[in-house]
Amino acid sequence: MRNSGIRIFGGTSNPGLAQGIAEYLDVPPGAIHVFRFADGEIGVRIDESVRGLDVFVVQSTCPPANETLMELLVIIDALRRASAARVTAVVPYFGYARQDRKIKPREPISAKLVANLITTAGADRILTLDLHTGQLWGFFDIPLDHLPARMILGDYFLSLGLENVVVVSPDIGGVKRAREFAQYIGAPLAIIDKRRDRPNQVAEVVHVIGKVYRRTAIVVDDIVDTGGTLTVAAEALVRRGVREVYACCTHAILSPPAMARVQRSPLQQLVVTDSIPVPAEKRGPKLKVLSVAELLGEAILRIHEDQSVSELFSGPRVMQPATEGE
Secondary structure: OOOOOEEEEEOOOOHHHHHHHHHHHOOOEOOEEEEEOOOOOEEEEEOOOOEOOEEEEEOOOOOOHHHHHHHHHHHHHHHHHOOEOEEEEEEOOOOOOOOOOOOOOOOOOHHHHHHHHHHHHOOOEEEEEOOOOHHHHHHOOOOEEEEOOHHHHHHHHHHHOOOOEEEEEOOHHHHHHHHHHHHHHOOOEEEEEEEOOOOOOOOEEEEEEOOOOOOEEEEEEEEEOOOHHHHHHHHHHHHOOOOEEEEEEEEEOOOOOHHHHHHHOOEEEEEEEOOOOOOHHHOOOOEEEEOOHHHHHHHHHHHHOOOOOHHHHOOOOOOOOOOOOO
């Protein structure tokens, strides 16, 4: 066992990812039993000693979000009471992240509430992947390590050898994320200006800002929920003369009718990560799932050894220059 001072405990939201992280670190998965009482309450039992150990809890707060979030809190509390030296909540997908501000009067800021709950439960730090907005960092009163998935997604697209590529942000709010992805693969950037009146409503494309004609477009977003944004963006880009459209998203919620929309859309491929487990019934020929186990495992090792985490993603890759043309 290479890293005997580390323990990886996985909740029920994404056991495959927890197993992959443990294998990368060459440690056995932590012995934990998660169960439900007859009335639905969540119970947890840690079946090994964690006294004085550096413990990492892998649990995405993905649907059903209320269940997975409560399970994360109970596991953290159990480990803290078992005298773990440090408890890090590894939350690849941070649920409630889209409720990060008040849009209308008398609305909650649920993302801040969830951050408070994780801290109160006893977590010493957070490790997460592609937060919905940068302001979420400020919601936590404990250290937070934030990993971008652009290295994994970008390396995959570099391996495809696509030519004349343009990276497209599907909305104004995602420009920073798309720009960083574009810099990583060495491609220009375009932006879609869209309008949406309420959550989960299919957006209307108003303008496409940037040169996309006869290019290969990669639409970059952090979350794909119902698939409306991506498919509408793909259709708008095709109408503007794009040759091929790909899309990549870190967190694949894929609420119905997401995959049906993707299959009917002009998208060549939708590339996602396993930050949220993607069951067989949600998969299709256009979906590609990449694992983030090694990325999270390396970050966990660096946290354990008090090394820099940011060095994992400090240097951009270089892609062949995209040719100009209309």
